[in-house]
Amino acid sequence: MAIGPVQLIVLGFNHPNFQGEVIAELERLRESDTIKVIDALAVYKDKEGEIEVEHLSNLTKDEAIEFGSKVGALIGLGIEGEEGVVSGAIAGAEAAAEGVHVFPEPEDAWDVIEDIPPDTAAALLLIEHHWAVPLRDAIMRAGGFRLSDGFISPLDLVAIGLHTAEEARQLHDLETTARRQ
Incomplete structure (x- = not known):
């Protein structure tokens, strides 16, 4: 299998x-x-x-x-x-x-x-x-x-138009809040 x-x-x-x-x-x-x-x-x-x-x-x-x-x-x-x-x-x-x-x-x-x-x-x-x-x-x-893989940060998606800067910042903040506290 x-x-x-x-x-x-x-x-x-x-x-x-x-x-x-x-x-x-x-x-x-x-x-x-x-x-x-x-x-x-x-x-x-x-x-x-x-x-x-x-x-x-x-x-x-x-x-x-x-x-x-x-x-x-x-x-x-x-x-x-x-x-x-x-x-x-x-x-x-x-x-x-x-x-x-x-x-x-x-x-x-x-x-x-x-x-x-x-x-x-x-x-x-x-x-x-x-x-x-x-x-x-x-x-x-x-x-x-496979050569490589990884998750892409929402902040990196702004440049290619998949998120607005505001959307990306909100998602990034949600994903990383615990690390900064």
Whole structure:
């Protein structure tokens, strides 16, 4: 079975409600076969930078620990306190030893935990894009391959006329408010 392109998205929250509207929207996207959430973690970072991690799924804590965390293995983060951080780091190291490299060069490494502002929370979503499988396969059949990807800031869309400056500033402010507080 082909797996679609997979993306790790890190979303910050000042006052998270992980059981509300975001979960409902992810469920709607899953039901429409647009995406599949492979794994999801909530990371709470206190004012001193200490973190607490919990699985965002219907698995019990024991099941989550038993099945492991795909996100944790990718970024070297576990879900059960200090022991979980160690096991997540081990899983990440084992994946790297088997040739799995999230970042091709060490200088390209993304320190996900460092990016989370103190006294906030983040949802780390590992998402498979089902909608993109036929497109990806067509590109591959045509001899194409992915060179790069990324989300485009609303501010960058002003120059090409997709947003007005005011719309872009409002969207940019909405997307980045927690980082500046």
